[in-house]
Amino acid sequence: MKFLKKNWLLIVAVIVLVVSGVCYVYFSNEEKASIDTGFVKGKIAYDKVEDYQDGIMLAKKGGNYLIVDVNDKVIEKIDKDATDVKILYGGYYTYTLTEQVYLNRNGKNIKTFATLFQEDYNLYKDENDEKAEYITLNAKKIIKDMYYVTISNDNSIKTVIYNAKTGKKLYETDNYISLLETPEMNDYEYFVVGDKELVRISDFKTIFKETDVSITGDNNRANVEEDIVTNSSKYIVVSNGNATDGTLRYGLIDYEGNIVIPITYEDIHFKVDNNRYISAKKDGKYGLISSLNEELLAFNYDAIEVLNKNIVTVLNRKLGIMDNELKMIYNYKASVSDLEYNSRVCCGNTNSFESLATDNEVIVSIYPKNNEDNDEQTFKNTIIVNNKNEIKEIKGKTLKYLNDKEEIINNKFLLEEKIDDNTLTLHIYDETGKSLATYETIVDNPINSISYDLINENYILIELFDSEYNSLYKAIIDSTSGKVLAEGNDTKTYVKKQLLNKGYYFYGKDNNLTIKDSDDRIVSTIEGQDLIYLNGNYFAVKDKTGKYYICKVILEQEQVK
DSSP states (O other), X not given: OHHHHXXXXXXXXXXXXXXXXXXXXXXXXXXXXXXXXXXOOOSOOBXXXXXXXXXXXXXXXXXXXXXXXTTXXXXXXXXXXXEEEEEOGGGEEEEEETTEEEEEETTEEEEEXXXXXXXXXXXXXXXXXXXXXXXXXXXXXXXXXXXXXXXXXXXXXXXXXXXXXXXXXXXXXXXXXXXXXXXXXXSOOEEEETTXXXXXXXXXXXXXXXXXXXXXXXXXXXXXXXXXEOSXXXXXXXXXXXXXXXOOOEEEEETTSXXXXXXXXXXXXXXXXXXXXXXXXXXXXXXXXXXXXXXXXXXXXXXXXEOSSOEEEEETTEEEEEOTTSOEEXXXXXXXXXXXXXXXXXXXXXXXXXXEEOSSEEEEXXXXXXXXXXXXXXXXXXXXXXXXXXXXXXXXXXXXXXXXXXXXXXXXXXXXXXXXXXXXXXXXXXXXXXXXXXXXXXXXXXXXXXXXXXSSSSEEEEEEXXXXXXXXXXXXXXXXXXXXXXXXXXXXXXXXEEEEETTEEEEEETTEEEEEETTSOEEEEEEOEEEEEEETTEEEEEOTTSOEEEEEBOTTSOOBO
């Protein structure tokens, strides 16, 4: 006992060293194991992850809503009685409690609204309550740590750009702004105030402003809540803004505010990948001009669409296809229907032809097609032009073009479906028109419609519906063999290929998720499900116990061969 009293400091020191050693071994092994499996498991197990925007997520634990960042830091614990909890852009979030709508950020209340309801990212007036305050709040990220907020009511509009980290006000205008999405650039570099003023984001300098000119981008008039998309990496479509008296005219400006094409044409249209040729309309006919306003193809055509490697034309109700040197490779052999021609909606529903430029092919469909096929993916009498400008015609068949619009799944297919009452026969072709497989199924009730989706490069999800859009049958099939891989509820065990981070993606089956890089090398394999991308290299995944964890892909580790 005397020894213990005399040497108690030494004994405590030894105990601390032993405990520290055990912890070091334990946590070192834990870290090593995490790195070996390719992800780091978070410290908190959540019951659910419901929403994520711009650096924060909405999670649920023990019946409470939590606002959490990707490092498991709880920003705010929200009352159990709160409803309509929603993450906004810019780190803001809202919830309703005791008939009050709270707008918070970083755990602090910014503003409280009365008698309002929330829809998407906006707050609107409750039309049943005349005394309710009217306000619309939109917040959207621009670049890096910069975002804008537009607030409007019955009498005013105000848009303010803030620094997301410091909260500092960077720019303010009494109007809406529309982001200018420039192709081949990761960030926005310009925005449009109203539809008159072009502003550079880096210094908020106005580089174009004319009261009688409207900046229209690639649309007749861009919606104030949508991005204005330019037609190329150099030019922006502008108009005289006078559409009521039939004298609406279009031209082009560059990003320095210079007018490069006078505002004299009835229409202007061209593509990002081919700004060498610009389709323009004059005196009711289309031709091609250069960015110097030189006439390259006479104004004799009913319609012209410029693609990345080809030009599709219609002359006297006949369809022609040119190469990139304006040499004719399909010489007006096919007739098109007597529908309205308008190259501004050339890929829409009103035109009599439709063109899709794929990786190596150009697919051109010639109408007429059925009204119910107005989905921009259903083709009749198809012409396929490959990258050698060789022509293949598929006549008398209705084909559906199946592709992933988010461009995560690269494979593309042409589907020829035949519905005979209760029977579906499906022929699968690749985008060159080569036959891959045939699939057939019989269901209990007459088939009215079918939906298709790509799960990964080779798996197609199909679902059959009756006339009241009730599901009759659901299956995943292999595109190369037509073999059924899963039916009914078993299709839910397949996780669709999704983008995790730039150059990384994940997909899987059952509880096994595979993360791969852009070279298709495995980064990690995870036993989990309902993987949700969060931010950067972070994601949330549900394990076998049904709990969610915040995880991180270890991008620096050696790739598993």
